Amino acid sequence: MPACTINIKNKSYRDSEYSLFAEALNVNAEGGVFQPVYTTCTIPNSGQESFTIPNEYHVVFGTTREQVLGSGTTVETAGSTPVRVERGPTSPGTHIVVKGGQDRGMISLDRAAQRDDCSKSNAFQVDCVDFNPQSRFNQWIGLGQSNPGDESAIVPIAVFKPSNQTYFITPPSKYYITRGQFRPGEIFDPRTLSEPAQIDITGKTVVNVTHKVDGTWSVT
Structure with missing residues (x-):
C-alpha cells in the first residue's frame, strides 16, 4: 500500500480534539492485543488538519513499569527495528x-538471527524467546509506525504481552478517527466510543474526513 494522507475537516461548529488509532490486529497473543492512540x-471550528500514514512498519518494544497493559496505560517506545512485509514469493517478509532477558527486564533484538524468509502473506514474523511470564517488568512488543508529526519518532499502534512463541503480524488496512481527549500512546477500549470514522486506506493516497455538525462523519 502507498502512504496515505488523511485530511480531517472540523465542521462541527466547535473546537474539537481528535485522535487517530489503528484497527485491532489479529495476533494470537495471550491477554489480547491493545490499541494505543x-x-x-x-482542530478549531472550520479548521483542517492532515496526517500522513506511511507505508513503513517497525517492531517496537518497551515496558510499562508498574502498570499492566490495559485501558489507561500509556506505552512509549524503548526500542524498534524496521521490518518488511511479505509481498509475494519473490519478496518475503522480515523474520x-x-x-x-529473563528476569533482567531488558528486551533486545538478536540481529544476527534476522533474515528475510517470512512467507506468510502480507505479514512479518517475530520469534520471542527468553521471556518470563512472571516478570515484574510488564514487557510488551508490538507494531509501530513513524509519528505523523515527527517522522524520526517511531510510536506503537498495537501492543501485546509477549510469550515464548512465534507471532505473524499483518499491518492494518483500516484506521479510525474519534473525537475526545486522549494522549498519544494511551491504551483505550474502542468499544467505549460512539461512532468513530472508519478509514480504509487500501490502495488510497488521500482520504478526506469531515466531522459534521450532527456528530456524524463523511469519509471520501
Whole structure:
C-alpha cells in the first residue's frame, strides 16, 4: 500500500480534539492485543488538519513499569527495528528474534538471527524467546509506525504481552478517527466510543474526513 494522507475537516461548529488509532490486529497473543492512540490534534471550528500514514512498519518494544497493559496505560517506545512485509514469493517478509532477558527486564533484538524468509502473506514474523511470564517488568512488543508529526519518532499502534512463541503480524488496512481527549500512546477500549470514522486506506493516497455538525462523519 502507498502512504496515505488523511485530511480531517472540523465542521462541527466547535473546537474539537481528535485522535487517530489503528484497527485491532489479529495476533494470537495471550491477554489480547491493545490499541494505543497513534496521534492526536486539536482542530478549531472550520479548521483542517492532515496526517500522513506511511507505508513503513517497525517492531517496537518497551515496558510499562508498574502498570499492566490495559485501558489507561500509556506505552512509549524503548526500542524498534524496521521490518518488511511479505509481498509475494519473490519478496518475503522480515523474520526477527526478540529476546526478553529473563528476569533482567531488558528486551533486545538478536540481529544476527534476522533474515528475510517470512512467507506468510502480507505479514512479518517475530520469534520471542527468553521471556518470563512472571516478570515484574510488564514487557510488551508490538507494531509501530513513524509519528505523523515527527517522522524520526517511531510510536506503537498495537501492543501485546509477549510469550515464548512465534507471532505473524499483518499491518492494518483500516484506521479510525474519534473525537475526545486522549494522549498519544494511551491504551483505550474502542468499544467505549460512539461512532468513530472508519478509514480504509487500501490502495488510497488521500482520504478526506469531515466531522459534521450532527456528530456524524463523511469519509471520501
